[in-house]
Amino acid sequence: MNTSHSSSHRSAISGRRIPCERVVRRLFEQNRELIRREASEVKGLMALLMKHRNSGILWTPEEKAELRFHLREIARVVPVLLIFLLPFGSVFLPVLAVVVDRRAKTRSLQSSPQEISGA
Incomplete structure (x- = not known):
């Protein structure tokens, strides 16, 4: 069984598979x-x-409800945030946190563990 595909879309925070994570990220x-x-x-x-x-x-x-409220307001300026208004859209909250984290200056340049190992 090919396990490389199933682990290619793992959440950066939870390690669970999130469909479309790469596109949303x-x-x-x-x-x-x-x-x-x-x-x-x-x-x-x-x-x-x-x-x-x-x-x-x-x-x-x-807290999720508060995040959704604020993200709905911000989505008026940044339409990509409308994803959080969809059912189960909150599954992408950890992805958003990773992307906007100011402390991780090179986070967007880092590759997934599979890409680093050359798998």
Whole structure:
């Protein structure tokens, strides 16, 4: 059985497979600075978005609802964020957190573990 395909779309945070992650991540990366700029206008949004990435603690249902509310507003300027309004769109929250993380300057240049190992 070919396992290379099944592990090619693993979430950067959870390690679980997320369909279309690569495409969504690319869209987020293309809009990274605009997303950062708009998100920084909302007090506490970046801290909430980075909660799972920085602490490993999952968002509560209330926090996810707050994120969806703010992302819906930002989507007026950055339409790619409309993905969070779709059913199960919150599965891409960890991907967004990875892309907008300012501390990981080279994160967008890093390859997946498979690409690094040459597999």
